[in-house]
Amino acid sequence: xxxxxxxxxxxxxxxxxxxxxxxxxxxxxxxxxxxIAASAAAIVxxxxxxxxxxxxxxxxxxxxxxxxxxGTFFVILLLLMQVSLELARTRDELRKIVQRLALDIQSKNKx
Amino acid sequence: xxxxxxxxxxxxxxxxGDSLDAxxxxxxxxxxxxxDDGSADSTATIARARxxxxxxxxxxxxxxxxxxxxxxxxxxxxxxxxxxxxxxxQHRAEHLRDLVSALPNADIVIGSRxxxxxxxxxxxxxxxxxxxxxxxxxxxxxxxxxxxxSGFRIAGPRxxxxxxxxxxxxxxxxxVESVVIASRHGLVIREIPVNMNERAGGVPSQSISRAxxxxxxxxxxxxxxxxxxxxxQLRALKRRTLSEETx
Numbered sequence: 234x235x236x237x238x239x240x241x242x243x244x245x246x247x248x249x250x251x252x253x254x255x256x257x258x259x260x261x262x263x264x265x266x267x268x269i270a271a272s273a274a275a276i277v278x279x280x281x282x283x284x285x286x287x288x289x290x291x292x293x294x295x296x297x298x299x300x301x302x303x304g305t306f307f308v309i310l311l312l313l314m315q316v317s318l319e320l321a322r323t324r325d326e327l328r329k330i331v332q333r334l335a336l337d338i339q340s341k342n343k344x
Numbered sequence: 345x346x347x348x349x350x351x352x353x354x355x356x357x358x359x360x361g362d363s364l365d366a367x368x369x370x371x372x373x374x375x376x377x378x379x380d381d382g383s384a385d386s387t388a389t390i391a392r393a394r395x396x397x398x399x400x401x402x403x404x405x406x407x408x409x410x411x412x413x414x415x416x417x418x419x420x421x422x423x424x425x426x427x428x429x430x431x432x433x434q435h436r437a438e439h440l441r442d443l444v445s446a447l448p449n450a451d452i453v454i455g456s457r458x459x460x461x462x463x464x465x466x467x468x469x470x471x472x473x474x475x476x477x478x479x480x481x482x483x484x485x486x487x488x489x490x491x492x493x494s495g496f497r498i499a500g501p502r503x504x505x506x507x508x509x510x511x512x513x514x515x516x517x518x519x520v521e522s523v524v525i526a527s528r529h530g531l532v533i534r535e536i537p538v539n540m541n542e543r544a545g546g547v548p549s550q551s552i553s554r555a556x557x558x559x560x561x562x563x564x565x566x567x568x569x570x571x572x573x574x575x576x577q578l579r580a581l582k583r584r585t586l587s588e589e590t591x
Binding site: 255261262263 | 402403514517564565568571572573575576
């Protein structure tokens with residue numbers, strides 16, 4: 234098997250996993266869009282390596298693989314940041330709900 | 345037939361009082377439930393003062409979740425049908441009767457702004473978008489529908505059971521995806537023409553990028569609906585109904 238074949242196979246596995254998770258209502262649509270985009274990009278880049286060469290030439294990067302690493306690193310950072318923000322929001326909502334529940338239980342016990 | 349009118353409301357203190365007053369001349373407010381979706385203003389207080397039942401979400405969850413709560417409330421209190429009526433003054437109470445009287449021939453009746461006889465001030469761009477959406481939705485559900493994004497609708501007993509088990513919560517899912525889910529469940533969907541007012545509060549979305557996002561989102565919902573299996577809750581519901589029929 235060629236390295237390119239391996240890369241394409243991995244990208245396809247990613248896409249199939251995303252579609253299956255989406256299909257079974259496990260992965261919400263809100264997060265699915267970014268994963269579909271990521272797996273589509275992975276398929277395009279592994280299927281057409283010339284694209285990477287051209288883009289790195291445009292940016293003046295001599296080793297195309299470095300562009301891939303930098304780009305992937307940046308995208309993963311953005312994804313992590315999104316997860317942090319979502320976690321913060323969820324914790325905040327959880328706090329509000331617990332406080333509200335506690336107040337409701339207290340007023341019910343007093344009756 | 346016991347009909348519940350459900351009013352999803354998020355920070356609607358400017359319009360909710362007038363909406364409920366308009367509703368009161370066509371429907372007893374004791375059979376109206378206002379789902380206050382985590383409002384920070386006095387929406388709940390105003391609604392309670394008018395005599396409606398108020399259910400308050402502790403946090404804002406969106407229209408879909410508010411309607412989900414209303415459907416669960418309706419099933420728990422033995423209602424036969426639920427009308428969705430927005431609290432922002434867009435829907436007209438006089439059409440309530442039309443929705444209820446169209447119900448015997450369908451499981452869901454949608455009040456359409458665009459079907460023959462309906463009136464709504466809309467720009468050319470908005471009508472174009474609407475045409476694309478209605479074509480796609482009609483093709484999917486195999487029912488001619490002109491206004492799948494209309495929130496003014498009634499759900500009958502069979503639809504109620506389905507929606508109490510599962511109602512879509514994501515943006516635009518409450519209107520478009522609920523139609524798709526209903527049609528996959530074999531429910532009959534119909535449309536009647538209604539007139540609507542321009543929203544009392546809120547800015548109508550007119551920009552091109554906004555319209556593109558809106559259309560894209562709806563086409564994405566329909567695409568997903570094509571590959572999706574039924575949600576686990578609905579599969580369980582279907583199994584229950586089947587075993588009841590055979591036993």
